[in-house]
Amino acid sequence: MEITIKINGRVMSVEVSADVADYLEQAKRDSRKLYRERQRYWDGREYDEYIIATEGRLPYCATPEELICQWETLDEILTVLALCTDTQQERFLLHALYDLSYAEIAEMCGCTKVSVCRSIMGVRKKFFKFWRKTR
Numbered sequence: 001m002e003i004t005i006k007i008n009g010r011v012m013s014v015e016v017s018a019d020v021a022d023y024l025e026q027a028k029r030d031s032r033k034l035y036r037e038r039q040r041y042w043d044g045r046e047y048d049e050y051i052i053a054t055e056g057r058l059p060y061c062a063t064p065e066e067l068i069c070q071w072e073t074l075d076e077i078l079t080v081l082a083l084c085t086d087t088q089q090e091r092f093l094l095h096a097l098y099d100l101s102y103a104e105i106a107e108m109c110g111c112t113k114v115s116v117c118r119s120i121m122g123v124r125k126k127f128f129k130f131w132r133k134t135r
Helices: 018-040 044-055 064-082 086-098 102-109 113-134
Strands: 002-007 010-015
Touching: 064 086, 064 113, 086 102, 086 113, 102 113
Parallel strands: none
Antiparallel strands: 002 010
8 A cells, every 4th residue: 555655845655554554544543633632622631631531541649648658768778878887888779779799899899799798788687677676
């Protein structure tokens, strides 16, 4: 099937399969339908509701309770990290946040894998000890 495409004022005819032509036609209909809905619902709130209803996607927004829990958890994590040495903090964060292996951290810090492992295990023990006390 042959379709005509207009790009930057130039018109081109291209030979495509029937499936591709059907897909492009459906996309064109959806685009026109969305344009008409935009014109009909000029109020932004109604338009958003239309998009949510047709697209079926809702943006994630944390509830106030979830935010408070996240802040409390972050405070607890920072409290435990404050009990650790700078070296332990650095090695633990490289492993936990950046998912670096012990060998990669050892290479970056200029030490052995065993010392990296001991540092990270020391921080983990402090976490377990802290949460056993608070829970």
